[in-house]
Amino acid sequence: MNRPTGRRITAAALTVIAVATGTTACSSGGSTSAKDEGSSTYTIWDPYPQFAKDSAWAKLLDGCGTKAGVKVKRTAFDTSDLTNKALLAAQQNNSPDVLIVDNPVVSTLAEAGVLTTTDDTKLDTSTVDPNLLAAGQSGGKTYGTPIGANTLALYYNKDVLKKAGVDVASVKDWKSLTAALAKVKKAGKKGITFSAIGTEEGSFQFLPWFWGSGAKLTELDSAQGVSALKLWTDWLKKDYAPNSVINNTQTTSWQEFASGDYAFAENGTWQLANAEKAGFDYGVLPIPAAGGGNAAAPTGGEFVTMPVQGDTGRYATTQKLVSCLTSTDNLYATDTTLSYVAPTAAVQDKQVASDAKLKPWVEAVKAAKGRTSDDLGTKYPKISEQMWKAVQTALSGAKSPKDALASAQAAAK
């Protein structure tokens, strides 16, 4: 046996394998997804992984593609993944043609220079409610158009309130709400549940109370802001709200309410379908402000945006795609499946006409406010992180509401 020859062959074979591995590894570095399929395929990223390939949403996207004369390739991500995925894609010059993102993310992506303005792409946003559109505006420019909106309100359990002898019409401000909670507790039931988890969700749920006190996000530790946090802290102290709210997501909070023991729950439009299934009579109440009237709740829901492309010639087709997605008929269909309130008056009327239960939600959305509005833009995430920390600190008893918000304000600056 000629051993050296045998080894040389092995060596050559291994070198070939090594080189092959090397080249494939290198070539896969730059272009992974978006532009490989040529110019007639348009990519869409959305945060709706719950919609499968055969869902109405996926069909709508395909339909809009056909109308614009192109093929559509859709990828669905988890909402929390989408920001970083979009940033990474932009870094690799690989952004999708259409990106549908949660509204407070728009200003972050705009700040990163990832998004085109509606002036550049000639996207018409004139019919959209200005308070909803504001979440996608910064520095006087608009970076997308909302596909739908949702917001928070108070769900209440009619049976529990009846047993406790509470007339829901009497709940008009914080004082009467707290009094109602006291009555419910006396009747042996549980008061209210919400989500105060240490993420953006916690800030989202605290905002109606914060804004309802008259406080402003630029000054977390104002007397009004402290009064809002004190309201929540007192509810926990008096056992009107369970201690578990500190770790509740909006979903776990809803599960508590669905158990039928709770009188009130702060939750969103998207729970409407679940409320029907809950097996008890429920009602919806706008969140009251401190001194009466409705508090402004934060708007949720996504924006349709058009990321910057190397080839600006693509914008015209993309604009057609987006206009198709946000046309009146399609908005109506999409917002019905998402259980969202539409962003334009025309579609809102249509929604209320077909389902009267949506009326309080349409009202709430009209009174709602974007988290990044007031030109806060990318300042909002910093403030929000400090705010949810302060809420957690006060609710867990580590600090008083005043001290918690004071250190939050110092850190948010």
Next chain:
Amino acid sequence: MKQTTHPPDPRLLDRAGAATAAPPPVRTASRRRRRPRSRQWAAWAFLAPVTLYLALFYAYPLYRNLDLSLRNYTVRSFVQGDAPFTGLANYRKVFDDPTFGPALTHTVVFTAVCLLFQYAIGLALAVFFNQNFKLSATLRALFLVPWLLPLIVSASTWSWMLNSDSGVVNSLLGAIGIGPVNWLTSPEWSLTSVIIANIWIGVPFNLVVLYSGLQSIPTSLYEAAALDGASAWRRFWSITFPLLRPVSAITLLLGLVYTLKVFDIIWIMTKGGPADSSTTFATWSYRLGFGNLLPAFGPGAAVGNLLVVAALVFGLVYLRVQRKQALS
């Protein structure tokens, strides 16, 4: 190569592909000249895939993480790729952060307490199962369950059990008259809760490794000790424990690396809260980089690097101790 008694036949070794032995003197001169070249080629070829793999999947990410931590990344400069080099500014920022002190304490406490209990319980169980009684194999298999479950399942289950209002733990405590404990929602208890859950998850690993270590201790030693009249306690401290030392060292080192970077359990159970009371470096790093709408990649990477360095230091300590043991 463990054969030390009689020198190995070089031709045999050669056929096996181990290029260690000197060429036998019977070879012709021409062959002797050509061999080192082809050998070198073969050696490089064998090395190439693993080197490439290491470079692509280990060295480059590490380098990127270091680079991230030394630049001032904003979302804009992340996308444009023109983040200015700022030296150690991110590290300074991290050290000055009010979260740094608590996070460091929590990481140290979390790691130390988890390791201590995991090791002690694992060893006790290993000794127990080493008796080989009836059903011991079945019971041992049952102890592996925490290890087999996906972390998200066990962590979610723990957070349900420890729920303040509807958790099974509090209702059991209530039955014996102890008031509800806010396991996950009070700053005093949250770290304890995640430590308990992590100990539960880590015990099987210690059990398995220590059990296999016990198997390698010759039973003749125990028989001799029994003949000399040594008590069970004495046998444990004079035979089992010293002979298990090398296995213990590697168990503890691996445990340390695993525990330092524990993230999922804490994140699912408490998100590091409330009020940072269960934040460790691992959760802090994640929160800086991904837990906010506006990611702070630089400081996040800096915290991650601190963790890598900590694990590395202990790894070097282990190597040094091992070398000393081998020399003595």
